[in-house]
Amino acid sequence: LSEVTRIARVDADDVSVRGHSLCTELIGHTSFSSLLFLLVVGRLPAAPQAAMVDACLVALAEHGLTPSAIAARMTVTGAPESVQGAVAAGLLGVGDVFAGTMEGCAALLDEIVAGADPAELAGSRRAARSPVPGFGHPQHKPDDPRAARLLALADAHGVSGRHVAALRSLSVAVDGAWGRHLTINVTGAIAAILRDCDVPAEILRGFAVVSRAAGLVGHVREEQERPAMRALWERAEREIPYEEPERSRK
Amino acid sequence: LSEVTRIARVDADDVSVRGHSLCTELIGHTSFSSLLFLLVVGRLPAAPQAAMVDACLVALAEHGLTPSAIAARMTVTGAPESVQGAVAAGLLGVGDVFAGTMEGCAALLDEIVAGADPAELAGSRRAARSPVPGFGHPQHKPDDPRAARLLALADAHGVSGRHVAALRSLSVAVDGAWGRHLTINVTGAIAAILRDCDVPAEILRGFAVVSRAAGLVGHVREEQERPAMRALWERAEREIPYEEPERSRK
Amino acid sequence: LSEVTRIARVDADDVSVRGHSLCTELIGHTSFSSLLFLLVVGRLPAAPQAAMVDACLVALAEHGLTPSAIAARMTVTGAPESVQGAVAAGLLGVGDVFAGTMEGCAALLDEIVAGADPAELAGSRRAARSPVPGFGHPQHKPDDPRAARLLALADAHGVSGRHVAALRSLSVAVDGAWGRHLTINVTGAIAAILRDCDVPAEILRGFAVVSRAAGLVGHVREEQERPAMRALWERAEREIPYEEPERSRK
């Protein structure tokens, strides 16, 4: 094969990871968040970037009994032998509805950085009655506190760059187009911050996946200790009743 | 590599599948159930076996809003772009609690076929207060109607052999040991019937996986058309409240 | 909750499945393929449709050591405790590249049925140098024998309707636009046939998922009996060498 990998090589006495010795340069010297950045982006982050990657992973990890958490906990109910299967089941729901807004927001920010007018982008979406990815949240009103915290931290660390600036100008434009305040949500903030750290838009979702994996392990552990899903299952069977369909004819 | 596969070879004008031409011998000539049997066991089933494999797949496919169905539907809620991901999430719960009883029951039946005494097997489990895999069902009392139907069909088709006989002798022993009637459940009946068709115990679970995949596709379709999981999610958040833990100290 | 399900209700002595008694009307009376159709479409198929759904499931189940099969077999290598996990891993690859062409082709056929001109559809794709979903196959040249077989069967069963006719007119247009023959491939044929059976385009992929699950169970079984993936893994490590990246600097 003519293919190569630039990720890792296993030797008897070490593992090379993107040009670094795992055993002498990474373990004990680099945080897990920085290692994730290294693996995906190909270089170690500078300290301020490392702090922000870490903060983004912390911000997304846990949000209560989400559909993902329920899926993971339902799975461990039927397959207690497979912690990895339960976490995987939960991660499968980290998709377009949730993580996709991160990518959609990143695309808008990239357009603005390239010169597009935020007011036009917001206005055309408003006219089409379509949501703006990265804006609005059903539970966090008027503002998503995670987004506010992350953006303040990014400013403090000097990480905020053209994408964060684009997000803020888009926010003004969105509020104008809607005639009321829509919050920048956590996926919008993370999209801007990680883009300012040079994370490619196509793999942004991977950061959500790693982050949410931590939350799911916590839920699987709670379900092992203090099962709640059998009760929810019975509740679903009782409260989502069967409606007899018109009898099918061939 | 010195490895070989005995499953399939792709040619420009056909696919060979375990010695059969896919295009001239299988498509249009063989049922999907029989093809599954061919792929797993290595030969086409005789007609009575084919009928029973089909009946077993039909019997297990659907059982309402199970944890698997809820996991699949929660997943499509977050990741509508990935029907395959939602079905996969549901299948990940087809594990030890459910499908494992099939394998556990098959192991007991194999022991009985090899000469073990059903009364001893049942008595020792009763003494240990451990359940007998393949027996009992929380909803189907006094009898699991799917098991009864499958066993009657297996008799009618002449498929019932030593494993079905072992299951029936075990049933008598279980009722004796417990001092009351425990139903043979659907996984017990399927374990006996598929073992009498020469399906190895280690892959029995694969038949449950294929069968349940059909049910899950139905649930994903219903969730696409008539979403129910957002309401269940809200219900879970409301009715499984957060209990503030004692504050963690470092 | 105000939600309902129209799929199933579990009673002590039966399971109702879309208006049918599982135990007296479905087990032993209906094929697994027809049950899948019932679950997804909401009615039992007529006999010719049932035959074609079955034939489509048979046609797609197995195609050798595909990426899906390799993923499933690699997974059982690391997690032999979880047959369901290995099958799920394989199904996760039944995505846009493969199953998506089914949906893309269905969309084109729906347009043609609604009055669009096949020559225009083919021509604009040719001009854009983009492939036509449902056409072409790297291994099956000049024709995908599975597609030819399925379409002949659909004609013989009288199932071929407006979507199959649209596929054929599109095929003529594609050959014209490309100036050479491109085969109708198996996903194109299945898209047309299942659309003529009233399967909604949004859930077409679910049929691929169920079908491929059977193939994957076969591969997992072979890997249990005759492991091949450790050798392929070693091969991958040896033949996809590590290329030291330029050393990352912070």
Added chain:
Amino acid sequence: LSEVTRIARVDADDVSVRGHSLCTELIGHTSFSSLLFLLVVGRLPAAPQAAMVDACLVALAEHGLTPSAIAARMTVTGAPESVQGAVAAGLLGVGDVFAGTMEGCAALLDEIVAGADPAELAGSRRAARSPVPGFGHPQHKPDDPRAARLLALADAHGVSGRHVAALRSLSVAVDGAWGRHLTINVTGAIAAILRDCDVPAEILRGFAVVSRAAGLVGHVREEQERPAMRALWERAEREIPYEEPERSRK
């Protein structure tokens, strides 16, 4: 429902996570590794424990083209729309063969901490010709450098306790029973260190899952940029040939 959760509650202006304010106490104050510990164990780790959890996550994340990495990369080849599906497919292989040795080793260490004799444990396994979980590695000989590095770090941080001591006494006993040196491998070291940090054995695997998720995101990114799996797939098809089985007869 009488069930509760002790993980999180979502309020409009914050998220409570195990008694901590996500926005004012965790984001920007706690590392992602420490958050994982909090979510699973229920309290924030002390600084030395936090350093070791982080080091363990770094040590396990990446090991080249493992079966998991191949499964993830094969999956994104077929389903590029679903980064989460590819990572999930890879995680499904983090099972008994790999992560299970962590749990098996933890069980042995718990026995030794409770008073069992390491020489007896090692001797009985040697007599049964069964491996000792946490010992031996096909590539890292004579010693797994990751294990050595982690154990030295745990000593330096004062985290090494009764489980690390048990691992070392078991290592002496293993070498004695085998009559040659077997390395403590990375899963053995992590099992001992995380048990000394009070991580329950039943959820140890969850740490491997989060760690490996980072490696898999890196592989998915590389496959997006520089695809290698199509070549490996072709190689598999060519080098694992089809062996025609004896023709099946009904």
